[in-house]
Amino acid sequence: MAEEESQFEEFEQIDFLRDRHVRFFQRTLQVLPERYASLETTRLTIIFFALSGLDVLDALDVIDRKTMIEWIYSLQVLPTEDEANLSRCGFRGSSHIGIPYSTKGPGVLHPYDSGHVAMTYTGLCSLVILGDDLSRVDKQACLAGLRALQLEDGSFYAVPEGSENDIRFIYCAASICYMLDDWSGMDMQKAIEYITGSLSYDNGFGQGAGRESHGGWTYCAIASLCLMGRLEEALSQRELDRIRRWCIMRQQSGFHGRPNKPVDTCYSFWVGATLELLDVFQYTNFDKNRSFILSTQDRLVGGFAKWPDSHPDPLHAYLGLCGLSLIGEPSLRKVHPALNITQRAFEHVQQLQQTWRESAGSCGRQH
Numbered sequence: 281m282a283e284e285e286s287q288f289e290e291f292e293q294i295d296f297l298r299d300r301h302v303r304f305f306q307r308t309l310q311v312l313p314e315r316y317a318s319l320e321t322t323r324l325t326i327i328f329f330a331l332s333g334l335d336v337l338d339a340l341d342v343i344d345r346k347t348m349i350e351w352i353y354s355l356q357v358l359p360t361e362d363e364a365n366l367s368r369c370g371f372r373g374s375s376h377i378g379i380p381y382s383t384k385g386p387g388v389l390h391p392y393d394s395g396h397v398a399m400t401y402t403g404l405c406s407l408v409i410l411g412d413d414l415s416r417v418d419k420q421a422c423l424a425g426l427r428a429l430q431l432e433d434g435s436f437y438a439v440p441e442g443s444e445n446d447i448r449f450i451y452c453a454a455s456i457c458y459m460l461d462d463w464s465g466m467d468m469q470k471a472i473e474y475i476t477g478s479l480s481y482d483n484g485f486g487q488g489a490g491r492e493s494h495g496g497w498t499y500c501a502i503a504s505l506c507l508m509g510r511l512e513e514a515l516s517q518r519e520l521d522r523i524r525r526w527c528i529m530r531q532q533s534g535f536h537g538r539p540n541k542p543v544d545t546c547y548s549f550w551v552g553a554t555l556e557l558l559d560v561f562q563y564t565n566f567d568k569n570r571s572f573i574l575s576t577q578d579r580l581v582g583g584f585a586k587w588p589d590s591h592p593d594p595l596h597a598y599l600g601l602c603g604l605s606l607i608g609e610p611s612l613r614k615v616h617p618a619l620n621i622t623q624r625a626f627e628h629v630q631q632l633q634q635t636w637r638e639s640a641g642s643c644g645r646q647h
């Protein structure tokens with residue numbers, strides 16, 4: 281019996297290929313396949329998947345943090361001397377438009393240069409993961425850039441020129457305000473109204489009113505309300521119970537994002553984290569979930585794919601790890617379900633906020 285148990289343990293350890301995943305994310309930071317060329321404008325998001333993935337794997341020591349922090353700061357859209365571009369500030373996704381490399385202000389005026397709300401979110405997360413104190417983030421410029429992206433209906437554009445506007449970008453905006461500890465970047469009430477208006481007849485959330493329920497948008501809705509501290513106020517107990525039910529019904533083996541769709545690794549995080557935020561994740565089947573995620577693990581190059589026998593990619597590799605972390609996979613750091621970074625990185629954010637509040641308090645007393 282003892283022998284059987286030890287064999288089983290050995291099997292478990294072999295099955296989750298931690299070191300391959302570490303190498304997968306290291307490669308993601310260095311070189312990407314040609315087919316990723318079209319994602320160049322959103323490179324910072326791919327970097328976030330790799331950095332946060334390494335953090336979940338407790339392997340951040342394999343990267344040069346200082347260089348990475350400098351590169352991320354070089355993507356900050358800083359105000360020009362006359363602040364004419366204040367409503368365009370935030371973080372850009374990469375150096376693709378050719379703004380000269382600089383980590384210091386003032387910014388350079390360029391007609392196509394602006395932050396992108398998802399890049400600002402993943403940029404701030406990445407800095408926090410790397411242990412930076414955010415002291416070089418121009419918070420007021422980021423918040424001004426954010427305010428300029430909110431529409432009358434409460435949703436957000438991704439960029440000032442206009443783009444799709446929906447609940448995903450509300451989530452990015454909520455995460456930015458939460459991390460910067462300043463909600464002046466949005467009209468929170470309007471954002472809440474957009475979110476509650478996106479609750480569909482079948483009790484999941486769509487991208488907007490009247491649109492199909494989806495696991496990803498449901499995550500964005502619930503996580504945003506949690507970050508705002510307004511979950512119980514915005515939704516009734518009855519609505520919350522129905523949302524819980526809709527989410528629980530998404531488990532097949534792993535999770536799918538919509539009824540009658542195949543299961544996909546990323547929903548082990550999107551739906552799993554939503555259920556965790558709604559305090560009912562424990563009622564799902566962890567063993568089936570784990571088996572599905574591990575069936576999408578690439579045993580040769582590391583990472584996870586969306587389906588078994590498919591190619592791994594940074595998004596599914598990262599969210600697969602987060603899905604495993606939520607069900608308590610040993611050797612993985614715990615993930616904060618609302619901010620989608622490790623609990624360790626989340627605690628760093630809290631410490632920073634504590635020091636900001638203390639220094640704001642002492643300034644207040646001096647004046």
Ligand SMILES: [Zn+2]
Pocket residue numbers: 544545546547586596
């Ligand atoms: Zn997916």
